[in-house]
Amino acid sequence: MSKLTEQELRDLTSWAESDGPADSGVTLSEDDADRAAQRILRMVGRPSLGHRQATGEGSSPRRQVRLPHTLNHELDEYARCERTTASEVIRLAVSEYLHHHKPDLANAEA
Template sequence: MTERTDHQALSDWAENEMTLPKNSTTALRGGDAAAAGRALLERAGGGRPPLDPNAQPGQESPRRQVRLPKPLSDSVDAIAARQGRRPADVMREAIAAYAASHSTPA
């Protein structure tokens, strides 16, 4: 909760009290800042890179959600921390290995 309060205070300061350098051409506020941010995202291709290297532009990866028992969730978090990875990457790799070992050849 403190982080949200600190963030809000900083946001308020930046929007209302921060003094910009005289004749600044780079500092934007309000609608101009929002428009510049949107333009930057559009130039960057928008959003995260696809998980599937063969995905078509704009194709999103399906999302699956599972609930895990606390000990298993803690184990995934510990593995991810040891490997310097995200828990989602660890789970994705584990599911891929499971699917590969349980798939029947077509």
């Protein structure tokens, strides 16, 4: 596996941010492409998930949770296999859980 030079990374970043053709002249293996994508994401950051994201205001609320080692490992492995992040898996899992386990608020107030 070859390592990308800083110039190749800058060229790939420029290409990814442009409307250029798909053939950039650089061919990456699957692992190299994954590493390049992660480096690019670290350079540019991730957008806020807050409701005011479109206006550039506000920030995403952050929650912290402790996981048993085995569950944490399973989460990391799942995210790696699905080519996503643990944070995205957690967001989807919480959303799905809440969607399927909505409390009956009318009876909860009684």
